Amino acid sequence: MAQIEQQAAPAAKPDERIRQVGFLTHMMRRPELGAVAGLVLVVVFFFFTADPSMFSLSGLMTILAPASQLGILAIAASLLMIGGEFDLSIGSMVAFTGLIFGALLTNFGQSLWLSIVFTLLLAAVMGAVNGQIVIRTRLPSFIVTLAFLFILRGLTLVGLKWATGGSTQLRGIEDVVGDGLLKQVFSGVAFQPLFNWLAEHDLIEKFDNGVPKVTGVPVSVLWFVGITGVATWMLLRTRVGNWIFAAGGDPVAARNSGVPVDRVKTGLFALTACAAALVAIITVLDAGSTDARRGFQKEFEAIIAAVIGGSLLTGGYGSAIGAFFGAIIFGLVSIGLTYTQFDSDWFQVFLGSMLLLAVLFNNFIRRKVTGER
Amino acid sequence: MADGKTVTSPPVIEVNNIVKHYGSVIALSGVSMKVSQGEVLCLLGDNGAGKSTLIKTLSGVVRPTSGDFLVEGKSVTFSSPRDALDAGIATVYQDLAMIPLMSITRNFFMGREPLKGIPPFRHIDFKHCNAVTHEEMRKIGIDIRDPNQAVGTLSGGERQCVAIARAVYFGAKILILDEPTSALGVAQTSMVLKYIHQVQQKGLGVIFITHNVRHAYAVGSRFTVLNRGKTLGTCAKGEIGIDELQNMMAGGKELQTLSDELGGTI
Numbered sequence: 001m002a003q004i005e006q007q008a009a010p011a012a013k014p015d016e017r018i019r020q021v022g023f024l025t026h027m028m029r030r031p032e033l034g035a036v037a038g039l040v041l042v043v044v045f046f047f048f049t050a051d052p053s054m055f056s057l058s059g060l061m062t063i064l065a066p067a068s069q070l071g072i073l074a075i076a077a078s079l080l081m082i083g084g085e086f087d088l089s090i091g092s093m094v095a096f097t098g099l100i101f102g103a104l105l106t107n108f109g110q111s112l113w114l115s116i117v118f119t120l121l122l123a124a125v126m127g128a129v130n131g132q133i134v135i136r137t138r139l140p141s142f143i144v145t146l147a148f149l150f151i152l153r154g155l156t157l158v159g160l161k162w163a164t165g166g167s168t169q170l171r172g173i174e175d176v177v178g179d180g181l182l183k184q185v186f187s188g189v190a191f192q193p194l195f196n197w198l199a200e201h202d203l204i205e206k207f208d209n210g211v212p213k214v215t216g217v218p219v220s221v222l223w224f225v226g227i228t229g230v231a232t233w234m235l236l237r238t239r240v241g242n243w244i245f246a247a248g249g250d251p252v253a254a255r256n257s258g259v260p261v262d263r264v265k266t267g268l269f270a271l272t273a274c275a276a277a278l279v280a281i282i283t284v285l286d287a288g289s290t291d292a293r294r295g296f297q298k299e300f301e302a303i304i305a306a307v308i309g310g311s312l313l314t315g316g317y318g319s320a321i322g323a324f325f326g327a328i329i330f331g332l333v334s335i336g337l338t339y340t341q342f343d344s345d346w347f348q349v350f351l352g353s354m355l356l357l358a359v360l361f362n363n364f365i366r367r368k369v370t371g372e373r
Numbered sequence: 374m375a376d377g378k379t380v381t382s383p384p385v386i387e388v389n390n391i392v393k394h395y396g397s398v399i400a401l402s403g404v405s406m407k408v409s410q411g412e413v414l415c416l417l418g419d420n421g422a423g424k425s426t427l428i429k430t431l432s433g434v435v436r437p438t439s440g441d442f443l444v445e446g447k448s449v450t451f452s453s454p455r456d457a458l459d460a461g462i463a464t465v466y467q468d469l470a471m472i473p474l475m476s477i478t479r480n481f482f483m484g485r486e487p488l489k490g491i492p493p494f495r496h497i498d499f500k501h502c503n504a505v506t507h508e509e510m511r512k513i514g515i516d517i518r519d520p521n522q523a524v525g526t527l528s529g530g531e532r533q534c535v536a537i538a539r540a541v542y543f544g545a546k547i548l549i550l551d552e553p554t555s556a557l558g559v560a561q562t563s564m565v566l567k568y569i570h571q572v573q574q575k576g577l578g579v580i581f582i583t584h585n586v587r588h589a590y591a592v593g594s595r596f597t598v599l600n601r602g603k604t605l606g607t608c609a610k611g612e613i614g615i616d617e618l619q620n621m622m623a624g625g626k627e628l629q630t631l632s633d634e635l636g637g638t639i
């Protein structure tokens with residue numbers, strides 16, 4: 001006993017029982033640490049097992065395009081998770097809003113901008129309805145949105161058959177949209193002149209006729225990066241961000257402190273639905289068609305990406321940057337396996353293990369943060 | 374039993390004959406009490422006496438079925454906790470005051486974040502927030518290394534103190550403390566009691582709800598005892614002994630007999 005006291009004595013400044021936080025512990029407090037570590041792990045893995053072409057510019061773009069679409073959903077899902085709720089209907093929402101968007105353009109002959117605005121508005125309203133049901137009934141959002149997963153998927157099928165006269169695929173969107181500035185905001189690639197210039201100067205790979213192999217950055221990637229930035233700023237720096245953490249951390253305490261918890265949650269549900277609609281608009285414009293399987297199982301993938309990104313299933317903790325890396329890990333693994341000798345059916349095994357690891361890690365981190373013993 | 378003759382300043386909160394029914398359940402059947410600046414009113418009562426319903430009424434969570442509720446002499450009706458907060462009545466709940474996963478600063482300013490910047494880029498002034506939090510913590514004798522550390526790393530007593538400091542900082546005139554010491558150890562209890570005394574010295578009114586007579590007697594200036602939804606009586610500190618108070622609260626005899634049997638340990 002005496003020995004221990006003597007050892008502790010020199011360090012005793014304010015409270016001798018509190019250890020000085022090291023840099024490492026400080027880093028451990030960041031919710032996105034797990035995702036960054038996972039990303040490093042996955043990159044190292046593929047660096048040694050995959051064909052080097054995976055890390056070429058075109059290889060990276062092939063990975064980033066699907067990762068960015070998932071990422072837009074994952075960031076919204078992680079905000080909602082931090083706010084203490086789930087939305088299992090995101091995937092079906094992508095299909096449903098895709099149908100609405102496609103039908104507005106083709107069946108109703110509306111202009112592109114009107115279709116986009118209406119689709120986003122409708123998604124916001126449906127998300128808000130979802131949220132209101134959860135709040136008013138006090139049922140777990142898990143079960144309410146699970147119901148919507150099926151309702152929306154079914155409505156999409158019924159609607160598609162109605163819109164196309166019996167088919168489950170709605171085509172011909174490309175023909176009615178044409179090519180304009182607004183379309184370029186939501187589909188295709190950006191920075192083409194830059195990539196052309198780079199190819200001219202032999203800085204990137206090009207075909208024999210001088211056309212660069214990668215013509216630009218997919219716009220979905222720009223949306224993805226932009227949304228990550230805005231979401232991160234909102235979470236960490238704004239009042240709404242503080243309210244999101246509070247609503248998910250402890251709704252009763254938040255309410256007692258004057259935080260409008262119900263409004264925050266309803267807003268988050270609407271935001272998540274809008275993210276689904278945005279992904280629908282991007283993918284429908286890119287493909288020129290929409291079908292009943294669009295967004296299939298995306299709700300799980302988005303939640304997995306959010307969890308890998310450090311969001312707690314119980315709410316109140318997480319980050320948008322984490323979800324950003326989570327989605328990239330997802331893209332790396334799903335596309336990356338085709339560059340290796342492994343059978344790409346291993347993907348799901350890999351994914352499941354990753355999820356389990358992430359959850360265990362998150363739990364450990366939460367105990368660290370709250371000082372639970 | 375005199376009704377607090379020693380207090381001369383006008384009461385900040387006064388309730389007369391407050392009645393609250395939950396359907397067929399009568400939670401309060403005529404409670405009267407008042408609190409003035411610079412005094413600690415202890416609300417004592419056993420389980421089911423109506424303490425929590427009374428707090429909920431005072432803090433705007435529920436509306437009374439009938440009765441007068443005056444704040445600084447004016448009749449009020451609160452429709453939400455926000456209204457009560459705006460009127461200067463702050464409630465610190467036992468375990469529902471702080472969010473453990475959030476930082477001390479974020480908790481301190483929760484619901485009242487100071488903003489800066491122009492509208493689309495309005496954001497929380499974290500530099501200011503951190504400085505204020507650090508300073509307020511220092512004042513109450515909690516030395517935190519980093520106001521960005523999670524509240525979960527603080528002890529129960531420290532959390533109560535942070536919650537009280539927050540209410541004081543945001544200009545509360547009356548503090549309602551719901552059993553702030555019931556889950557705490559001895560050292561932490563004395564830390565909270567000391568802080569309550571400090572707050573009283575500042576001129577705030579405090580309503581201290583507890584069922585521990587010793588804790589009440591340590592800081593209270595007056596004691597109101599509730600029993601079965603009614604005010605049993607109010608007395609000032611000099612007028613009543615700690616044992617009498619205990620008996621009054623427990624509804625008399627039974628506890629006394631038990632206490633005797635156990636050799637006076639209750």
